[in-house]
Amino acid sequence: MVEVHNCPDKALSDGAQSLYPEQFEKMMRDIDVLAPVIGKSVSHRTFNTEKAGKTQSHSGESLAFDYTSPLAEYVNTHSPVVCAYSGGNGAYAEQAIQHYFGKTVTPLAEHNFRGVMDAVISGRASLGMLPIENSLAGSVYENYDNLARYEDIEVVGTFTMRIEHSLLSVKGSSPDKITAVYSHPQGLAQCSDFLAGYPDWERIETDSTSSAAQMVAESGDKSRAAIASGATAPIYHLEILKSGIESNPRNYTRFVIIARTGEIVASAPNTASVIFSTANEPGSLYRVLGLFAKYGLNLTKLESRPVPGEPWQYRFYANLTLPEGVGSSVVAAERIRSAIAEMKDKNRAGNSILDVRVLGLYSVKE
Structure with missing residues (x-):
């Protein structure tokens, strides 16, 4: 049990052992990071938010993320919200929606990943939950390609969930x-x-x-x-x-939450997903990576994929973030946006970078 108070000195009881709200938030973020490592998940049961002077209460399972984030704000103000996923009842993506949003959104089953993208673009769903990478099997290349193909879609968040597989059959097998x-x-x-x-x-x-x-x-x-x-x-x-038949019990899938471009804007993102291509000349990729280092950004993902219709041409997918403890979310946002702006300048100048597109600017707690 944890005591929380916004002014412990004036608490009617247990003020000396109470945490300030920001200390509690930091503790919960640390627990959210630790939980998957030991095969656990965090269930958030209730929360309250102040909106326009009116308190909103949410009962039952609720958002498993920072409820002050732009994504949570969108969910709170656009109810009911539908989130599309690929698969049927019981699919891992449906479970990810339930773990991440609780009962605040309605899952919508689609037959495949492209159906999820189409559902978001058409407006049948406001959000989509797509697997992008697994700790054992690697990247879900189809979804990397889908993100590149659908320019009206962007990444607005991520969620990592432990995956435990079972062998199922009919009775008597x-x-x-x-x-x-x-x-x-x-x-x-x-x-x-x-x-x-x-x-x-x-x-x-x-x-x-x-x-x-x-x-x-x-x-x-x-x-x-x-x-x-x-x-x-x-x-x-x-x-x-x-x-438990997965090859390693530490089997995690990282999902991305998608929305229509411009629908959800992060004011102070700490992570960027970008795609770019470089000139076919010595040192071109090296110079791009040096640009990330210039702004003190950590390259947490770099993946190359062939460009459709252009044999032997490749584009790169990169995730950029500011290392923890280096600066505030405002500093992270400034550095990320500055790095992307310089990438676009180099693209226009034809200097190493042939093409660049931002797949998403968002905040993650991991």
Whole structure:
């Protein structure tokens, strides 16, 4: 139990052991960072915010992020908010929405990742939750390409969630009866060590792990199994034959929250996602990386992808952030925006950088 008071000296009791609100916020951010490391998650039950002199109370599970952020402000002022995801009931992306937003948004199932993008652009959904990277299987390249393709979409936040896979099948089945296993390519890759013990099983890729569970349930075939979340078992009336089959228990997926460009603007972002291409000449990438160093930015992600329709041409995806403890959020925002402005200047001048586009300016607590 933690005591919090905005003026401990005037507290009616336990003032000496109370934390100031900003100290409590710092503690909760530290816990949010620590929780995934030990396989836990933080559940935020209630919160209050002051808006235009009126207190808003939210009951039940609520936002699992800083509720003073522009993203949370958007959710609070645009209710009801719909967040699209790829998959069916029980999909990991749906679970990510529930963990991140609680019950403050309504999940909308789409058949694939592109459907999520289309739902946001068309207005059927205000937000989208897309997996972008997994700690075991690596980047979800399709979504990197989607972010580059859809210029009316931008990243407004991120969320990291632990992923625990289970082997599911119909009642009466067992591993020795299985001949085919269904899952999303990422699910199959994340369970490669487990699957290596069953080399004769046919691997069948699906659009999502939840759709794999649904297909197995509808087949009624004891020789088929799905790799999916154990949470989907009761939804599709399946049995868990084995849980925790991912190759490493420290299996995390990083999701990005997307919105229409300009819909949610971060006043003091500490992270930027950008894509750029460089001239095909010695040292061009080196000079771009030197630009990041010039502004004291930490390069936390650098990925190259081929440019469609341009053989042997590549674009780079980069995540930039200010190292923790270097400065305030205002300092981070100034440095990030200055670095991007200089990148655009170099692009216009034809100096090393051929193209640059900002995928998102946002704040993360990690």
